[in-house]
Amino acid sequence: MFRKIISKISSRLVQHPSLRDEILDRTMRLISRFGLEGGDYLEFGVDQGKSFASAYSIAQRHNLTAMRFYAFDSFKGLPPIEGVDQEVGQFKEGEYSCSEPQFLGNIKNKGVDLSKVITVPGWYHESLNKATKKKLKIKSAAVIWIDCDLYESTVPVLDFITDYVVDGTIIIFDDWFCFRGSPKRGEQRAFREWLSRNPVITASEYYKHGFYGNSFILHRD
Numbered sequence: 001m002f003r004k005i006i007s008k009i010s011s012r013l014v015q016h017p018s019l020r021d022e023i024l025d026r027t028m029r030l031i032s033r034f035g036l037e038g039g040d041y042l043e044f045g046v047d048q049g050k051s052f053a054s055a056y057s058i059a060q061r062h063n064l065t066a067m068r069f070y071a072f073d074s075f076k077g078l079p080p081i082e083g084v085d086q087e088v089g090q091f092k093e094g095e096y097s098c099s100e101p102q103f104l105g106n107i108k109n110k111g112v113d114l115s116k117v118i119t120v121p122g123w124y125h126e127s128l129n130k131a132t133k134k135k136l137k138i139k140s141a142a143v144i145w146i147d148c149d150l151y152e153s154t155v156p157v158l159d160f161i162t163d164y165v166v167d168g169t170i171i172i173f174d175d176w177f178c179f180r181g182s183p184k185r186g187e188q189r190a191f192r193e194w195l196s197r198n199p200v201i202t203a204s205e206y207y208k209h210g211f212y213g214n215s216f217i218l219h220r221d
Contacts (some may be wrong), residue, residue, distance in 0.1 A: 021054050023209035027170050028055075028062045028216075031142045034168040037064055039142025042073045042164070043148065044124070044157045045174070049097045049103045053110035053147060056117075069112075072120045072127070072157070075100045078149060079123055084185050085150050096149075124153055128160035140166045146187060147174035154190035164193075166199055169218040176214035 031039065041059065046052050052071055059067050077097030085091070098106075100121055104208055108114055119137065141164035148154040161171075179185040183192065195201060203216040 005038050013138060015024070018054075018215075019210040020051050022120065023213065023215060024055050024058045025053070025061075025174060026207055026213065027143055027172065028058045028064060031168070032062045032064060036142040036166070036168050037066055038142070039166065039169070040068045040070060040138055041143045041145070042070045042072065042161065043143050043145040043147070045096070045147035045149070045153075045191040046071045046073045046098075046103055048098050049110070049204065051147070051174070052103075052113050052208050053107045056107070056112045057110070059120065064083065064142075067116075068118065068138075069116055070105065070107070070118050070120060070136065070138070072124070073098075073100075073210045074123050075103065079153065081150065083152050084189065085152065085179065091149055097139065106191070113143075118183045122158075124148075124156040128156050133160075133163070139166055141163055141169050144169065144171045145174065148187060149175045149178065151186050151190050155193070158190055158194040162198055163203070165220055167218075167220050169220075170206060170220055171211075171213060172202075172215040173213060174210075176208075177212040194217050 009052050039053050043052050043055065052069065056069055075098060078091055078095045079098045081091055102120070104114060109116070116129055120132060120136070141161060144161055146154060146157060149158055154183060173187045173191070175187055183189060200221045204219065206215040206217050
């Protein structure tokens with residue numbers, strides 16, 4: 001009897017969607033309703049590829065078949081911790097390291113069609129430039145997933161995606177409430193400063209997820 005109870009509980013835990021999948025499902029469903037099927041998925045900080053693979057499979061489920069998937073990462077883990085985030089000591093250089101071949105292998109094993117995946121390796125302050133934009137030819141972003149952890153990493157990411165934002169783009173921050181939720185550090189500070197630099201873009205808070213995450217619907221005048 002005890003084994004049967006444990007088996008039932010385990011089965012329910014396996015079937016229950018993860019917090020990551022929940023926010024991605026809500027987002028892809030909303031993107032479909034917004035009519036942004038032609039927009040792409042951009043993820044900054046892909047680690048082992050779990051959220052990236054989930055985004056792909058959930059997009060297929062919502063018939064977002066035209067969506068392309070861009071993976072931006074150093075593939076060397078976090079850079080040196082500098083600036084406003086340094087004194088807290090929450091992250092370490094090299095943390096979350098995963099090589100590009102390992103990342104691609106991971107997502108392929110989860111059913112991702114690699115012909116729809118474009119990887120952009122390199123440190124953000126070096127790789128996110130005009131030459132990269134010209135090469136990628138992204139028209140618009142439907143969903144942007146930012147898992148940069150650090151202020152110094154998030155700043156160049158937000159500057160890079162500015163041109164891809166359309167009315168209805170959804171931006172998801174994986175580490176919004178890191179640094180004890182301080183608005184003076186990390187992704188929160190970078191986002192606030194980016195909105196200040198780009199007054200044509202405004203944001204409506206959308207949905208909090210997990211322990212640290214938050215998301216916003218972006219609007220462009």
